Amino acid sequence: MSTIAPLAAPPPAFDAARVRRDFPILEQRVNGRPLVYLDSAASGQRPLPVLRAVEHYETRCHANVHRGVHALSQAATEAFEGARERVRRFINAASAREIVFVRGTTEAINLVAQSFGRARLASGDEILITALEHHANIVPWQMLCEQTGAALRVAPIDRRGELDLERFLELLSPRTRLVAVAHVSNALGTVLPVKQIADAAHARGAVVLIDGAQAIPHSRIDVRDLGCDFYAFSGHKLYAPTGIGVLYGREELLAAMPPWQGGGDMIRTVSFEKSTYNDLPWKFEAGTPNISGAVGLAAAMDYVEDLGLAAIAGHEQRLLELATAGLARIAGIRIIGTAARKASVLSFTMEGCHPHDLGTILDAEGVAIRTGHHCAMPVMTFFDIPATARASFGCYNTEEDVEALLAALAKAAEVFG
Amino acid sequence: MDLKELYRDVILDHNRRPRNFGTLVPSDAHAEGHNPLCGDQLTVWLRMKDGAIEDIRFEGKGCAISTASASLMTEAVKGKDKAAVLALYGSIHALLTQQNAVPDASLGKLAALSGVREFPARVKCASLCWHTLGAALECSAALECSAALECSTATVTTE
Numbered sequence: 395m396s397t398i399a400p401l402a403a404p405p406p407a408f409d410a411a412r413v414r415r416d417f418p419i420l421e422q423r424v425n426g427r428p429l430v431y432l433d434s435a436a437s438g439q440r441p442l443p444v445l446r447a448v449e450h451y452e453t454r455c456h457a458n459v460h461r462g463v464h465a466l467s468q469a470a471t472e473a474f475e476g477a478r479e480r481v482r483r484f485i486n487a488a489s490a491r492e493i494v495f496v497r498g499t500t501e502a503i504n505l506v507a508q509s510f511g512r513a514r515l516a517s518g519d520e521i522l523i524t525a526l527e528h529h530a531n532i533v534p535w536q537m538l539c540e541q542t543g544a545a546l547r548v549a550p551i552d553r554r555g556e557l558d559l560e561r562f563l564e565l566l567s568p569r570t571r572l573v574a575v576a577h578v579s580n581a582l583g584t585v586l587p588v589k590q591i592a593d594a595a596h597a598r599g600a601v602v603l604i605d606g607a608q609a610i611p612h613s614r615i616d617v618r619d620l621g622c623d624f625y626a627f628s629g630h631k632l633y634a635p636t637g638i639g640v641l642y643g644r645e646e647l648l649a650a651m652p653p654w655q656g657g658g659d660m661i662r663t664v665s666f667e668k669s670t671y672n673d674l675p676w677k678f679e680a681g682t683p684n685i686s687g688a689v690g691l692a693a694a695m696d697y698v699e700d701l702g703l704a705a706i707a708g709h710e711q712r713l714l715e716l717a718t719a720g721l722a723r724i725a726g727i728r729i730i731g732t733a734a735r736k737a738s739v740l741s742f743t744m745e746g747c748h749p750h751d752l753g754t755i756l757d758a759e760g761v762a763i764r765t766g767h768h769c770a771m772p773v774m775t776f777f778d779i780p781a782t783a784r785a786s787f788g789c790y791n792t793e794e795d796v797e798a799l800l801a802a803l804a805k806a807a808e809v810f811g
Numbered sequence: 812m813d814l815k816e817l818y819r820d821v822i823l824d825h826n827r828r829p830r831n832f833g834t835l836v837p838s839d840a841h842a843e844g845h846n847p848l849c850g851d852q853l854t855v856w857l858r859m860k861d862g863a864i865e866d867i868r869f870e871g872k873g874c875a876i877s878t879a880s881a882s883l884m885t886e887a888v889k890g891k892d893k894a895a896v897l898a899l900y901g902s903i904h905a906l907l908t909q910q911n912a913v914p915d916a917s918l919g920k921l922a923a924l925s926g927v928r929e930f931p932a933r934v935k936c937a938s939l940c941w942h943t944l945g946a947a948l949e950c951s952a953a954l955e956c957s958a959a960l961e962c963s964t965a966t967v968t969t970e
C-alpha cells in the first residue's frame with residue numbers, strides 16, 4: 395500500500411470555488427476566455443498565503459543566513475531554518491538534519507547520483523529504474539554509469555502504464571546498489587507501489603530513492619512509513635515558488651556521503667591545506683540558498699495541510715474520474731495511461747489531431763494543457779506516439795474546468811473532423 | 812487569436828493528404844529535421860538536375876502545421892535552384908514572423924501559412940521543413956554523387 399488516498403475516498407466537503415479565490419493568477423482571462431488552468435503537473439500556481447509569506451520575508455526579514463549577528467540576519471536564519479523544520483514535519487522525517495534544500499527534484503537526484511553514487515558504485519554494480527521515469531530520474535543515472543562503469547537496468551511497464559512488478563523483482567539482484575523510481579508518473583499518472591518496492595529493494599541490500607515530484611501535492615508523504623532512503627521533490631509542484639526543492643535523506647546515509655558542491659556555508663574551517671565540512675544538512679548546501687523560496691515552501695505546506703491533503707486528493711480524484719469518463723465519450727480519443735491507481739494526470743491523444751494542434755486549439759479557448767513528450771521520451775516510444783496532450787488537476791480546479799476541457803476538445807474534433 | 816486563420820482549409824487539406832509524401836529513390840541527397848521539443852520529425856529527399864530541384868519528397872510525423880508546411884513547400888520548390896529556394900524561404904520567414912508582412916505574390920499557396928504568426932509557439936513547426944530542405948541542398952551541393960547519402964540533421968531547437 396502506498397500512501398495516496400484510495401480512489402473511492404468519499405468526497406469530503408471541499409469548496410474548490412473558494413480555494414480558487416486564493417489564487418489571483420486564475421482570475422484572468424486568456425485569449426478572451428476565463429483561464430482554465432489544467433497544467434499543475436508541470437507547475438502549480440501560488441495561493442495568496444504563499445505570496446504574502448514571501449512578501450513578508452522580502453520586505454521585513456531578508457539578509458544572508460547563518461552569518462551575521464545583526465537582527466535581520468538572525469530573522470532570515472530563523473525563517474530559513476524554521477522552513478526546514480516545517481518540511482521535516484510535512485514528510486515526517488526523523489530530524490531536520492535530513493532535510494536538504496535544493497533547487498528542485500532534478501538537483502536532488504543529481505546530488506544523490508554524484509555524492510552517494512560516485513563514491514559507492516563501481517563496475518559490476520547496477521542501478522534499477524522503471525520505464526516510466528521522467529528524464530530527471532534517468533539522465534543523472536546514465537551520467538553516473540558513465541563515470542563509474544555501473545549499469546542501468548530498466549523495469550518494464552505494461553500497456554496500461556503499470557509497472558511490471560514481477561519483472562521489477564526479477565531485475566532486483568545482489569548487484570543492484572540503487573533503486574530509483576517515481577512515486578507518481580508525470581506522463582501517465584500511474585501511482586507506483588513504492589512501499590513494496592522499497593521493502594523488496596532493502597531485502598536485497600539496495601538503497602532506494604523516490605522521485606516524489608508528482609506525488610507531493612496529491613498525498614500525505616511519510617518518509618518513515620514508506621521506508622525510503624531518499625525522497626526528492628520540488629516546491630513549485632506544491633503551490634510554492636520555483637527554485638526551491640527538497641532532498642530528504644536518511645541521516646546515516648547523508649552523514650557518510652561526501653559533499654557535492656564546495657563553497658561557503660558548507661564548510662566549518664578552510665585553510666589552503668585542508669578544509670573541514672559543516673554538519674548536516676549544511677554540508678550539502680554550498681552558497682547562499684533560496685531563502686524566500688524556502689519560506690514560500692513552508693507557507694505552501696501550511697496551506698495544503700489547512701485544506702487537508704486527503705480532501706484535496708479526494709477532490710482531484712473526482713475531477714479525474716469525471717474527465718476520464720468525458721473523454722471516453724469523444725470519438726477518436728485514446729487515453730494513454732490507464733493504470734488502476736492514478737493521481738491527477740490525464741494523458742491522451744486524438745485521432746487525426748496532433749497533440750501540438752490540440753494544445754493550440756485549447757489555448758485559444760483559454761484552456762491550458764501541456765502537450766509534448768513530458769520529459770519522458772521513453773514512455774512515448776513505448777506507446778509508439780510522438781507526444782500526448784496532458785490535462786492535470788490541482789486543488790483549485792473545478793467541475794466547470796473539466797466541462798471547459800471537454801467543450802474545447804469537441805471544438806478540436808470539429809476543426810480536425 | 813483566430814483559429815480559422817491558423818487552420819485554413821488549405822492547411823487542413825495538406826495535413827490530411829500531404830503531397831509528395833514518401834521516400835524518393837534514387838535521390839541525390841536527403842536530410843533529417845527534428846524538433847526535440849514537440850517530437851516533430853521530418854526527412855526531405857531531393858533529386859537534382861542542372862542545379863535545380865527536379866523532384867522532392869518528404870516523410871515524417873508532425874503536427875498539422877508542420878505537415879502542411881512541408882507539403883506546400885514540396886509543391887513550391889520543384890524546378891527551383893538553390894538561390895530561388897533561399898529567396899522563397901526569406902519571404903516565408905518574413906510571413907511567419909513579421910506582424911504586418913503582406914504575402915508577396917511569389918508565395919502562391921504558401922501564403923496560407925500567414926496565420927501562424929499569431930501563434931509564436933508554432934512558428935518553428937512551420938519552418939522545420941525549410942531548415943531541413945536547406946540542409947539537404949547543402950548536402951547535394953557538397954557531394955556530387957548519385958547515391959542517397961546520410962546527410963546532416965537539421966535540429967530546430969524551439970523556445
Ligand SMILES: Cc1ncc(COP(=O)(O)O)c(C=O)c1O
Nearest residue numbers: 498499500528530580607608628
Ligand atoms: C516525475 C518528475 N520528476 C522530476 C521532475 C523534475 O522536477 P524539476 O524540474 O522541478 O526539477 C518532474 C517535473 O516535471 C517530474 O514530474
